[in-house]
Each structure stands twice: as C-alpha cells, then as structure tokens.
Amino acid sequence: MSRLVQGGRRLLDLGVRNRDFAQDRRLRILNAVAVLAALISLLYCSFYAVYDWRHFWREIAFLPLMALLYTSVLYFTRLGRATFAMWYLVSVALFHLGVISWMLGPESGSLSYLLIVPFVLALLMGENDRFSVWPIAVAVGVLFVLVSLSVQSGSITSLPQRVQIWIFLVNSFGAIFLSCVVAVFFRWLIQVTESELDAERRRSDRLLHAILPGSVVPQLKADRRKVIAQDIPGATAVFADIVGFTGWALRTPPDEVVAELNRIFSRIDKLCGNRKLEKIKTIGDAYFAVCGAPDEMPEHAERVADFALDLMAEAENWDSATLPKLRFRIAIASGPMVAGVIGRTKFAYDVWGNTINLASRIEEHCNPGEILISAATDAALPVRFVREAKGPFDIRDQGPTELFRLISRTEKKGRALEARPASP
Template sequence: MTVLKRILDWYVYVPSDLPAGEARIFAGAKIGYSVWIVVQGVTAYIFLQLGQNVLAAYTAAGSVLTLFCCYCLVFGRPGTGFQLVNGQNIVGIILVTLYIGLKPGFFLFGLVGLVYCPLSEWVSRRTQAVLMGANAAAFLCAIAVGLTLPPIAELPPVWNLIFAMVNGASTAALLLMVVLTYRHAVDVAEAALATEYRKSEGLLHNIMPPAVADRLKQNPKVIADSHKQVTILFADIVGFTEMAGRSSPETLVTLLNRIFSRFDSLVDALDLEKIKTIGDAYMVVAGLPAARPDHAQAIARLALEMMVATEQEARETGKDLEIRVGIHSGPVVAGVIGQKKFAYDLWGDTVNIAARMESHGEAGKIQISDDTAGLLGDGFELEPRGAIEIKGKGQMATYFLTGERVATRRDTRGHA
C-alpha cells in the first residue's frame, strides 16, 4: 500500500514554481507518457509475435524514447521531451503504414499529434505550428502511401481488425479528451472574464453613477450635464487635524473607514449619489444624474441620520467625534474629467456655497442655506441662525436643521 501511495503521489506532484499553464498539464503529461510507454511495449511484443521485427524494434525503441521524454519532463526539459515524442510519432506513422498499410489505423495518430500540439505550454507558438504542420503532413503522407503502395508485409485480417478497433477507439478517446480540455479551458476563461467584468463594473459604479458609467463606456468623450436643481451636502469631522496628530496612521484610517462606511450605507439606503471624500470631508448630492422633486428633503434626512450615526460611532469607539454639515440647493454642472484616474465631479456656485455652509457652520450642527430651507417647507424643524458672510456672495440667511416632523415624512423617492 505504501508503494502504491508513493506512485500516486509522484503522479499528482506538481512543482510549485511552474507557471500556471505548464502546471495544468504537468501531471497529465506524466500519466500520458507512462501509458504511451506501456502501449508501445505491448505493441512491440505483438509485432514481434507477428514476425514484424522491424516494427517491433522501432516500437520498442519508441517506448525507451518515451521514457527519456518523461525524464526530460520531470527534470526540467519538458520542451525537449515533447518535441522528441512528436518526432517519433511522425516517423512511426509513415513507417508503420509503409510496412502494414492503412487497415490497422496507425495513421490516425497523426490527427492526435495535430490537435495535441497547441496544448503544450513548453514550446513556443512557432514550434507548435511547425509540429502541427509536420503531424498533418505525416497523416496525409501515410494516406497517400497506403493508397498507392502495397504493404511490405500485411498483417493477418484478424489483427488488422483488432488494431483498427483499438487505434480507432484510442484516437476517438484522445480527441474527445482534447475537446473536453479545450471546453474546460473556455469555461474557466469565460467564468474568470465574467468575474473580472463584474468587478470592473462594480468599481466603475463606485466611482460614478451607473447611468454615467454606461454613457462613458459607449462614448468615451467628455461628459458634461447641466442640472437645474440639486441639493449638495458637505460634512466634515470636527477636530480631525488635532486627532490625526494624536493617532497612528492605521488607527486614523480605520476610524475614517468606519465612519464613512456608515455614511455610505445611509447614502445607498436613501438612493443618493456620493461624489467623493477629500481627507475627512464627505460630499453627497441629490437630484442627479436623474432629477427628483424631493432632493432637498432627501439630503436633509441624510444629514440628520449622519448626525445619529456619528453619535453611535462615538459611543462605540469612545472617541470624541462630531461632524459639521453644510447644505445648499441650486444648479450645477456635472461631468467626468480626466483620462487617467478619472472622476465624476460637480462645478458651480452651488458647490462653493454648500462648502461654505459647512466650513462656516458649527460643530454638531447642520447649517442650510435659505434656498434649501425654502424647498424643505414645513416638513422639517429649522432654527434661524441669521445672516453670515459668504465669500463672493456677501450676506446670506442661514438656518440650522434640527429635525423632521414625523407626521409629514414621506418616502425619499417621493412616494407617499
């Protein structure tokens, strides 16, 4: 039992440093060489009993040569062995057909060599093409010889029949193995391609809205759209710079990831569009790429839920965490810029004012502009802050968003 296990272990062993293509056929090649050694040995014995001494000697020599090819495979010269076994097959096809004709069917192994050559990862594509051509030529040459010249020593009819059946069945089985191997390779490649496609689609949709990503794939030119009415939110972690000075990089990034992952879940749940993060700043928009009438309400709900999520994170981590949020509504231009590391972004005064609403706000509060307050109507609780100076805009009336009136709450997509 121990000897059998050692033999099986030897057949299944594949060196770890082999490239993927060679590793796939390494164990199969060892099995194939071993079977071919035995088959040629048995065939040599049969030829010897039938008085075909030349063929018996050649086939026996072929068995020894195949053993050497197996040695080349195991000890790092698989290409040499592959070319030698192909050469022996090509010569053998013509020699056997010349001696005993076409009836035993040995010429069929020319087809086997022809279709097996592309499977070898041990030789170059050019060598594969040469060997394929040589096997095809040997196959055609054997047919021409068999049809035009009488055999030197024809076998008894019963042995012609036996060899024809065995060789025909063997050829069919080997060709079927090739077909199944190719089919498996195609299935694996298609599955890998589908997986990579899903990954790339997911990555692209994380970078920009799916509708914009689809447009970019169909027409990779400049994408720029005007949107008459959207609402933009900026959020910033209060005291993040001081926190960064007191924390290790790993701790800091882990904390940011935890907070922003919570925000991402909220954005997805409310069907909004995250635009980007810059350091500890978080930017979201509602109302694009598809317009929606409740864009201001949706962003307001997000802001309130972000406040709750930040409080939960502070309790769980023991960190002194607060965010400052700014919101403004108005027109923007949205588009994709760049050819490398491209990004979907927004431009216009609305973006600048929303950023000012955040930067001029207060810790733990949501500051909104008068434009956004007008869109929210009576559905939310607002606390007037008064006018503040906004660069490039002068004095602007602002409010603090403090809550939502539950009785008037509607679905974020505008359904009752």
C-alpha cells in the same frame, strides 16, 4: 482519490499564472496532451513487450524515449514558455509518429495519430501567433503519403492476420478516442474560462457600481470614450466635516485612525443609501455627497436635510473607545451644477459649479455640531423642518450671503414655518 485529483490538477496547472486566459488555456492543453502522449507511448510499449519483446525490440527501445521527450514538455510549460513548448511538442509528435509508423508499417493504422497533430495545433494557436497551422497540416499530409507508399515491410506484416487487424483497429479507434478526449478537455477549459470571465465581469460591475452612480455605469460600459456630462438644473450638495479629527489623528496610531475613519464613513454610506444620496468622495475627514444628480430628485433638499439630521443623531449616539466624541460641521447648498465622469483608467463621478463652491465655503462658517444651509435650500425645505436665520455672512468668493441653521424636524403640517432670527 482526492489526492490523485489534486495532483492531476497541479500537473495541468504547471506554468499557469492566472494572468492571461488564452495563455493559461494553452499551457493546460499542452500539459494534458504531453501527459496523454507519454502515457499512450508507455502503454503501447508494454503491449509490445508482453506480446513478443523479441519481435518488437525496436519499438520497445524507441517508445520510452518518446515518452521521456513528451514529459520534457512539462519543463518548458513550468517556465511559462508556452509557444516554445507548443512547437517542441509538435516536433516530437511528428518525429514519433513518422518513425513508429515506418517501424510498424502503414498496415498498423498508427498513421491515424498523425491527423491529431494539426487538430491539437489548431486548438493551441492564438490570434496573435505569427505562424499558421497550414504548414504543419501539409507536413502531416506529406509524411502520411511517404509512409503509406513505403515499400518496406513493417513489424506487423509477419504477425497473424487476426493480430494485424486488432492492431489496426486499436490504433484507428485509439486516434479517434484521443481526439475526442482532447476536444472534450478543450471544451471544458472554455467553460472554465467563460465562468472565470463571467465572475471577473460581475466583479468589475460591482466595482463600477461602487464608485459610479448606477445610471452612469451602462453609459460608460457602452462606450468608454464617450464624454459623460450632465447639466443639473437643481440639486443639493452637502459637506460633512468631522470636528477635531486632524488633531486626534496626530495623537493616534495610523491603523486605529484608518479603522475608525472607515467605521464612520461606512455608517455615513448607509445613511446616504437610506436617503438616496449619491456619495461623491471623501476629502480627508470630510464627506461630500449630493442629491438630485445624476438622477433627478424633486425632493433633493428635503432628503439632504433628513440625511444631515440623521448624521447628527448618529454622532450623538456614537459609541467608540477610540474616538469617544464624534461631532460634525455640516454645510448644505442647493442650486444648479454640472456632473460627469472624469478619467480614462481610474474613473470618478464628480460635480462642479457655484453651488458646490458655496457649500464648501459655508462649511468654513459652521460651528461644531451645527448644520448651515443656503437660502436656496431653506426655500426648498417643507414645513416639517425647523430653521432659524443666521444673518448674512461674508462668504469667500460669494460676497454677503444669507445663511440659515437647520435645527430639527417636526411632523407639523400647514404653512411653512417662518424663519426665526438668531438669538443674541
């Protein structure tokens, strides 16, 4: 049974590329209707053959040919030619139903199947199709009238009255049943499509939340053309650069380099999440994050200082056969900055301003295993952080700048610790 279901599913999916939901739905409907029409044609052919093959010899010769033509629709859907297959199926159906109704006579009720043609075509038509369903509906009406008014006697007129009634009822209710089957199948396809679209939407949301701050995503989804920019009066930026990584990477196979860097940055991502920092990007082997943007965070300097000390502790306890020793240079600066989303197809949340430039320049003066902070960050830190003054540095594009080294944290409370001068 499972093999039969799998085979039926493969038959319905002929030509489906999983690229365009509307196109895939059209192909599945075409495949289903073509198979149903072929099976019904063979079923009627079998009935006529069993009942009286001499009386219905024309129908018995005609119906297998129609079943073959319906089956040939699958060849075109397999090639992905949905539009051609649609009009080919409509043409075959009109020819089939017109001829068979003329053979059997209007009393047979086979004309009822004609009404399904515009109904199925309406389900198949897309918004961008240049043709309308109304010409086909008119053609069906004309064909219906012509066959109904035909004076020629059909095959069933010479049959007993009871048999004529049964054939009329079978054709009439068969047309209703087939319409219901197609409608239910179409509704099932819509539900499947909606489920796939919902899954795709959730996946897109996850991707957006992975690359953009949570508070920015709703703004971007509401209007992708909107310029998302923010003036941040106070936030803290941090750069963490891996010491000696470039030289190590030159001596190491690429797959090991990428795997190790991914492992390191994954750990940093977790530390960022724990301290509620916003990762901005990675630049080579450097990690750039901020706190206080886009969402205001009063204790932004404190959270970044905790993050930096957590990262140093992580480096001390690093265990890896590939990169046995892990050390960082960490630079921190606090102050105003501008934040926003750039890009139209590839979105990126970024921050700019002198505070970012200062943090980047401070990193150039860091020693391996050292955390340097700006004077603004030092002033914003509470008493539990131990710092020492490093003296003024001639920072590129900044001039003489007072920097401090973040040493550790304590649980002491009271007045702020005075900055101690650097040891000679």
